[in-house]
Amino acid sequence: MLTVLSYCSFGQGTESFSNSNVGTVNAYTNFSWTGDNGLSWSVTNARSDEGSGSSVATGMNGDYIIYRDLTGILTCNNIPNGCGTISFKYARAFAGSPSVALFINGMQYGITTSSTNTAAAVFSTIVNVAGTFKLEIRQMSSGTGSRIAIDDIAWTSFNATPCAEPTEQPTGLVLNTTPTSVTGSFTTIPSPTTVENYLVVRSTSATLSALPVDGTSYTVGQVIGGGNGTVVAVGSDPAFTDNVSPSTQYYYFVFAMNDVDCGGAPNYNQVAPLTGTATTPALPTCTTPASAPTALNLTAANTSISGSFTAAANTNRYLTVISTTATLSASLVDGTTYTVGQAFGGGTVVAFGTATTFSISGLTANTPYYIFVFAANAECTGAPFYNATALSGTITTTNNSTGIPVGFYTAADGQTCQTLKTTLKNIASANYTQLTYTPGVWQAYQFTDIRRNDANTADIIWDIYSDNPTGPEPYTFTYQTNQCGTYTGEGSCYNREHSTPKSWFADAYPMYTDVHHLYPTDGYVNNVRNNFPYGEVTNIARQSLNGSKLGTGTNFGYSGTVFEPINEYKGDVARTSLYMATRYEDEIIANNWSANGTANALFLSPSDEPDAAKRRLQIYDAWYLQTVFKWIGQDPVSQKEIDRNNAIYYQSGQGNRNPYVDHPEYAAMVFQCTGVLPVTITEFTGAKYNESVLLKWFATYETSFRSFEIERSTDAISFNKIGEVNGRNLANYTFNDRNLPKGSIVYYRLKMIDIDGNFKYSSIVSIKLDNNFSNALIYPNPTADHLNVKLLDALTENSVLTILDISGRNLQQQQVAKGQLNIPVDVKNLPSGRYFIKISNNGTVINQSFVVIK
Structure with a gap:
């Protein structure tokens, strides 16, 4: 057994499972126990014995726990003092190939790992989460035959700077009511401040019997301290919606909190919270709306229709139906709620709610559609009641070209370097229409970022932080339905992520609403990314369910914290970065973005490069530009990017294009002139075929470059030149070595020579010459x-x-x-x-x- 250590005294916590034998032997059930240091543990679909015979996991220390299937989860809530690093032993129990993953506060840390035998292995990862946290070790393989054994959990506390007590509160609480809801908004504390998040609590009493406790994290719906206050919202969003009861007076309390990158988080300002009260009206008797809405306005694209209308008097809901026929064959029935996607009268329900706008996607091009909008009253007894007369209209979806307009880039012909970059800026700026942040950007997503789900049964938001290109998504979002809002963890809702964080350009327009760099992403993961630049992570601090990572790495010499999307979308965000460096080169230089927030991590400053002309061309620090070019080489332009670029141009209302999606070659033609992009070999491989060795390598953009010399060795020490290939700005090169030496292994490297004679070597590849290794x-x-x-x-x-x-x-x-x-x-x-x-x-x-x- 492990020696029990007090994490309070020594900064470490453990669980040895010495008290876990309280469940059922030889059967699977749910049970709990008090573990090391007095922490409360629970497990689902588990057994308390360790099996017998060949099923016993080896390398464990005494008692351990076995659980199975996707419902098997080991949990410990409310562990204090944060988590720095964590490790545990895992092994297969009985048969099968179980896999296991670690979750802290609902976020996965480290990778999902599998076990194929009963020998114990050790999982270890960096977490660095401050404050009280929830620990889960989940069994990730389905089937009752997938059983995992876990033992010897150990973690260190997170020694972050203690969270400071906030000294201010938000202001200006505004409350609005319906019989069943209260919506609220407030003004956040202005910068500079350490406060990034707020806790909203609701009560039916004017005084809270229990205040939030420092170091305790709360979730929506949780009662604070067993008192009379219920958590309504937690996060940075200054707006909230609370579903409540009619005819009731409610009191709201908003607390500022410090909980980001500090120890003992969260720390609340419990003194004089922002307060307000509102009374919900009684449910009225339902009445039929006296009239239909008016002024239906329809806009069609190739596969979608959006619409708006003017609200009807004394009406609080609207039901929208689409059909390919001019009349509906059924009548609405009072008291019946119709849901989105439900068939009705030969059509399909596409919206039911308070909004006076709607969008419909997944339609057929060049097809006439008929839209019917009915007024309804809800939040009343016997609801809903409908007006039988619909506001109706018809429109035909378009069949427009969706590619690059003819001659769109003619002005760029024959240009390179800064001249080309400025021309592309002018092209990307022409006909640009600035969208509103709300509702403009939200509405643009119906055209730019919706796709069919894997089962082809529904439209979902194309979220790059939750999408899984090779398997099922951990969760999905529905357009408008899952729009943030308050989030409590992954999968809560999607919001609008500025891939170039808005603090880097001081919240200025037009950048603030430029959809080219605004992606709909999981709100929680967006918050985890915070204002960190993109880069590659080797030391994982946080990891989303689809594998996006936050942490540190060696990014061409930059060792700060970065955020790494999955491989599928690295080229996407890289080409977006080049778009921002081009479209807004004037603003970046004139307003010195490097001085804003954390932007100095990747933007050139006047002290980095005093020459403004050079700074205008390069924009980014060398490390970031080199990362961008590495990613655009690894992840070429995808159909998703092409479709999104077309949608922004033709459908979103913004009306401009990203030139680096339309013409990927422009990237090298512009930025190779900076001199910070030397030839880089992104992949160098070799293979023996019959009696020769074929070498293949992929090179990034060549500036002032002459040739590759191919060198060979039989001992990996002494190399001799066997051939030469001239640099021709190709994406990939090959060389066939037909005169192989005697020996079992041969080694190759590339000597990359510039025009001025300077050179450097590639990595070495080794090739086995006998057939057993080819x-x-x-x-x-x-x-x-x-x-x-x-x-x-x-x-x-x-x-x-x-x-x-x-x-x-x-x-x-x-x-x-x-x-x-x-x-x-x-x-x-x-x-x-x-x-x-x-x-x-x-x-x-x-x-x-x-x-x-x-």
Whole structure:
């Protein structure tokens, strides 16, 4: 068993499961116990014994817990003092291939990891969450045969600077009521302030019997301290909606709180909170609306229709139906609620609510549609009541071209460098219409960022922070229905993310509402990203359910905190960054964006580059520009980007285009002139085919570059030139070595030579010359933290990749699936040395070696 340590005294917490044998033996149920340090633990779909025989997990310390299926979750609520790092042992119990993931306050940290045998392995990751937190270890594989064993959880406290007590409160609380709701808004504390979030509490008493407690995080619906106050909203949004009862007086209390990047969070200002009161009216008797709404205005695109109308007097709801026929074959029935997507009278219900606008997507181009809008009254006895006469109209969806207009970029022909950049700025600025933030940007998303779900049964928001390109999404958002609002964790709602944070341009227009850089993203993950620049993360502090990460890494010399989207969208945000650097080059230089907020992390400042002309061309620090070009090379323009670019131009009302989506080559033609983008080899691989070795490499943009010399060695020490390839600004190059030396291994590297004679070397790749090793490539090799195994033939069965040291010890394993060709492998925890990879595939053993250099 683990020695019990007091995390209060030593900054560490543990759970050894010594008190967990309170459940059912040989059966699965839910149970709880008091664990180490007096913390309360619970587990679902679990058994309290450790099994027997071959099912017993090895390498555990005494008692441990076993749970199964997707319903199996190990939980500990309200752990104090924050979490710095955390580790635990895990292993397969019985049979199956269970996988496990760590969640802190509903957010995943680290990766989902699998276990294929009963030998214990250790999961460890950085968390760095301050204040009281909720810990969950979830079993991520479905099926009762997927059973995971967990033992020896240990975590350190997060030693952040203690949260300061806020000294101010928000002001200007405004409350509006209906019989069943109270909507409120307030004015946040102006900058400079450390306050980023607020707690809104509702009570039926003018005085709260319990105040929020410092260090305690609250969620919507939670009663504070067993008192008379219920949490209505938590977050940075100064607006909230509260569903309540008729004929009741309510009191609202708004507390400022410090809870970002500080210890002991949250710290509340409990003194003199902002207060207000409102009384909801009684439910009236339902009456039929006297008239229909008026002034229907319809706008059609190729596959969507949006509309607006003027509200009817004494009416609080509207039902909208779309049909391909001019009349509906059914009548509305009072007291019946019709839901969106429901068939009605030969049409389909597309909206029911208070809004006087609507949008409909997923339609057929060049098709006439008929729209019917009925007035209704709800929030009354016997609701809803309908006016039987509809406001109606018809419109035909368009069949317009959606590509680049002819001659759109003619003015850019033959240009490069700053001349081309300024021309592209002028093109992107022409015919630009500034949208409103509300409702303009919200409404633009119906055209720019909606897609069908994986089952092709509904339209969903295309959120780059929750989308899973290779499998089911962890959750989805419906346009308008899931618009933020207050969020309490991932999946709560979507909001409008400025990919170039608004603080970097001081909330100024037109940048504030430019849809090219405003993406609809999960509100909670958007808040996690905060105002950090994009970059690659090697030390994960936070990770979303789709794998987006917050943390630090080595980004061309920048070691600060960055946010990394998944690979599918790295090129998207990179090309958006180039758009911002071009469209707003005048504003960036004139207003010195580098002086705003945290923008100095990536924008050139006058002290970085005193020459304003050079600063205007480059805009970004070298590290960020190099990251951008790495990403646009790895993630070329996708159909999603093309469609979004067209939608912004043709449908959103903004009316301009991102030139780097239309013409990706413009990126190099402009920014290679900065001199900070030397030739970079993004991938260098080789493979033996018959009696020759084919080398392939991918190069980024070549400035003042002459040639690649191909060098070969049989000992990885002495290299000789065997060929040369001239630089021609190609995306990829190849060289075929047909005169192979004798020996079992041959090594290659590239010598990259500039016009002035300066040169540098690529990484070294090694190729096995005998047939036993020619069916797999490993790169980069040598490596420091990760490598890729590329199989020449797909695996014919599920297998296990094993890493062994030179003495044959098994150091690391991971599952590989049938049909897999490319296998990423994380080796950052291995010390310097030579290692071997082994994969068994249908009787054939694939062996290959690699070297780790730290």
